[in-house]
Amino acid sequence: GEDVEQSLFLSVREGDSSVINCTYTDSSSTYLYWYKQEPGAGLQLLTYIFSNMDMKQDQRLTVLLNKKDKHLSLRIADTQTGDSAIYFCAERTGTGGFKTIFGAGTRLFVKA
Amino acid sequence: SQTIHQWPATLVQPVGSPLSLECTVEGTSNPNLYWYRQAAGRGLQLLFYSVGIGQISSEVPQNLSASRPQDRQFILSSKKLLLSDSGFYLCAWSEGGGYTFGSGTRLTVV
Numbered sequence A: 001g002e003d004v005e006q007s008l009f010l011s012v013r014e015g016d017s018s019v020i021n022c023t024y025t026d027s028s029s030t031y032l033y034w035y036k037q038e039p040g041a042g043l044q045l046l047t048y049i050f051s052n053m054d055m056k057q058d059q060r061l062t063v064l065l066n067k068k069d070k071h072l073s074l075r076i077a078d079t080q081t082g083d084s085a086i087y088f089c090a091e092r093t094g095t096g097g098f099k100t101i102f103g104a105g106t107r108l109f110v111k112a
Numbered sequence B: 001s002q003t004i005h006q007w008p009a010t011l012v013q014p015v016g017s018p019l020s021l022e023c024t025v026e027g028t029s030n031p032n033l034y035w036y037r038q039a040a041g042r043g044l045q046l047l048f049y050s051v052g053i054g055q056i057s058s059e060v061p062q063n064l065s066a067s068r069p070q071d072r073q074f075i076l077s078s079k080k081l082l083l084s085d086s087g088f089y090l091c092a093w094s095e096g097g098g099y100t101f102g103s104g105t106r107l108t109v110v
Helices: none
Strands: A004-006 A009-013 A016-026 A033-038 A044-052 A055-058 A061-066 A072-074 A085-092 A098-102 A104-109 B003-008 B010-014 B019-026 B030-040 B044-052 B055-058 B065-070 B073-078 B087-094 B099-101 B105-109
Touching: A004 A085, A009 A016, A009 A061, A009 B087, A016 A085, A033 A061, A033 A072, A033 B055, A033 B099, A044 A055, A044 A061, A072 A085, B003 B087, B010 B019, B019 B030, B019 B087, B019 B105, B030 B073, B030 B099, B044 B065, B044 B073, B055 B065, B073 B087
Parallel strands: A009 A104, B010 B105
Antiparallel strands: A004 A016, A016 A072, A033 A044, A033 A085, A055 A061, A061 A072, A085 A098, A085 A104, B003 B019, B019 B073, B030 B044, B030 B087, B044 B055, B065 B073, B087 B099, B087 B105
């Protein structure tokens, strides 16, 4: 079945780059997403990439997609303490257009 | 602009009591609506989705039910809560691209 996996924790120093990785199983995925969840809040869509793209850049965020390996990454340049949050990877599956599968989330700790 | 409202923000309920969580969307019509649950330290689990009034699809068998009495209203209910129903419940809507999530309800069943 469909599955999205990501590591649970990442710790970086302020000013460094953060790279959060994700793997998924559905090769017919149409969209892949990154969401950010701050403590006690809902999820906020950060960025998304269509499955026929390799890379998308949006200010400090860079999304890389390796469709062959079903690997998605989110790079945050110049990580700030305000970037501390849980980051969820999600894929919109190709079968049954309403289903989006979320990973368990990667908790990013930014040390000053 | 579109907004999504979800309430209450926190809820503590005894085992066996009923539940009603409400979600409303403004600024859009005929949205796809979703209820997700986020258990502690885990990802999001899709519970229900709805593509229109009165149309509910359930993703997992459980103690919960959902209803959509109006176009922009989505309700999550239970007749008798279980301890395992504790979690963070998120309502969301989409119009094709990504999702917009509500602020969530933290439910603790004691």
